[in-house]
Amino acid sequence: MAHYLDYNCLMNGVNHLDELDSRSFFLCPVCLRKLRFRLAFDVGKRFEDLRRFCLARGLQPDAAWSARKFAEKP
Numbered sequence: 001m002a003h004y005l006d007y008n009c010l011m012n013g014v015n016h017l018d019e020l021d022s023r024s025f026f027l028c029p030v031c032l033r034k035l036r037f038r039l040a041f042d043v044g045k046r047f048e049d050l051r052r053f054c055l056a057r058g059l060q061p062d063a064a065w066s067a068r069k070f071a072e073k074p
């Protein structure tokens with residue numbers, strides 16, 4: 001799947017460990033739309049699952065981000 005550099009996205013390539021560590025582990029809207037089209041998953045459920053995953057691992061900022069996205073779901 002092609003990736004774009006307009007967003008900080010899980011699909012962005014990395015050249016070294018610092019880039020890997022600073023990269024988001026979330027998909028940008030473009031990649032999310034592509035995967036949703038191909039895999040036909042429920043975006044709201046995905047964000048809720050991500051929120052729970054992040055909370056269980058002590059990643060509160062990421063859990064809050066997922067909760068906001070869940071509230072904005074299309």
Ligand SMILES: [Zn+2]
Nearest residue numbers: 009011028031
């Ligand atoms: Zn992307």
